[in-house]
Amino acid sequence: MKTIRHTVLTLWALVFTVPLLWAFMSSVKTDAEIFDSPWQPPATPHFENWSRAWEQASIGRYLGNTVIVVGGSLTLTMLLGALVAYCLARYEFPGNRTIYYTLVAGMLFPVFLALVPLFFVVKQLGMLNTYHGLILVYTAYALPFTVFFLHGFFRALPGAVAEAAFIDGASHAGVFWRVMLPMARPGMVSIGIFNFLGLWNQYLLPKALNTDPDDYVITQGLAALATSRGASSDWSGLFAGLVIAILPVLIAYVFFQRQIRAGLTAGAVR
Amino acid sequence: MRHGKYRFLLGALTLPLALYGLLVLWPYLQAFYLAFTDWTGVTSEVNLIGIDNFTRMWSDPLFLAALRHNGLMLLAVPLAVIVVALGLAAGTRGTRVYRVVYFFPQLLSVAIIAVLWQFVYTPNSGLLNGLLTGLGLDSWRHSWLAEPDLALWCVIAVLIWSAIGFYVVLFAAAMESVPADIMEAAAIDGAGELTVFRRITLPLIWDSVQVAWIYLGILALDGFALVQIMTVGPGGPDNSTEVMGLTLYRTAFTYSKFGYASAMGVAIFFLSLTLAVLMLKFTRREKVELA
Structure with a gap:
């Protein structure tokens, strides 16, 4: 048996x-x-296949683009997400519930529904094919889940420490930065991992909004290389590109496998 | 003691809410309006055409084919993933190292998975045909993604492959919270392993299974990235792998029929909403709670 x-x-x-x-x-x-x-x-x-993929097939450039876009949007998402979740969870003010439910409703809609109007909004803002355009769009679409997830965390924190800090004369921003945010660290780590992978693996949004081959992120670049290859194309180089794209995630997984699995599955049961 | 509360709130909330409103909410709202127009991207020419886009969708063979294919994925993917994942989660009790391995594909982008499996399915130099030859099953060799009868199943297999690991870990975590003494008591009373699973484990982890149905259902309504990257055309051969997301994408960004594409988006939205509601209804069970 x-x-x-x-x-x-x-x-x-x-x-x-x-x-x-x-x-x-x-x-x-x-x-x-x-x-x-x-x-x-x-x-x-x-191993020269790898260096060929890195240079000639632009895998290195695509990885660089991805690092910039994901780094920017992850920082912004965590910062803004934590702020919004904190304000909605710990302050009473008119419109609090309305804002919360409007934000959370964003999770109900498939991105396909927004795709066409989003393209034109980004176009009118002159942000097609730009890093900052992609960073802002990624952030906006990652916000609802981040706020939803962290809202529960900030709610559950004890109020006494914050009260004490206020009595000691701390400002609202000071209490958030120095008291509440550090206490919410486990939640920040989970949602940070969740967002990092989600943003690193984006395909639909860059495919629609980031169409200049020089600006491709890694998923886009690799897919473009694979779909455009003809009879004469460089197979071993393509395999090397694929492996280079997988390696960063694999290395991260080897070191942080427990946190990564916990972070991703924590997202699902909430 | 707390002056400046509203100033702090204003400072904290303005930028994120503006971003969300402009890039998420506003496009979603616009989509519902554009769905009733014939807009082709030229600003000055927008005509309201009622439900024409929707009636047209119902007689559009390409969209209907896509709908059928997503429907087939909806029948195949959640069931297969949940059954296999439940089995593997129960099987890996006490041996976690397997779960570490099963989970890894979950970290890869669908785009990377699509490229990888396109290589696996390649007729002459691919892994799959090579494996079949190695096992002496030459007659089973196929040109997988190039055969209309097989291509969609090849895509479905990849979808299942990429999703299983996540649910193994999710179910395994849920199973670990089932107290061992209940299971031991049942075993002492003479219940077999299968009975224990059906009567004790499954009811106690049903919340996770319910979540899985909904997520996998939504996954099955997508399939855009896999099909767009893996299949010939894409969506081929002979539209045999067309999915709704791909039809929408092409209608918008290849043919510039933005009104019609928005109508497809609205259809996809209502389909996924209906699906979530139905899944919740049909998977509802009396909640079992441990006192």
């Missing part, structure tokens, strides 16, 4: 890992070796 169980579990593990290992192996083969036999390891590993 135990052996059967482990055999089944191992088979499933192979289903998830073999395609990835195979892509890794193919990324250090020559084109001829790839066509010759998909299973054979290379005679000698050709």
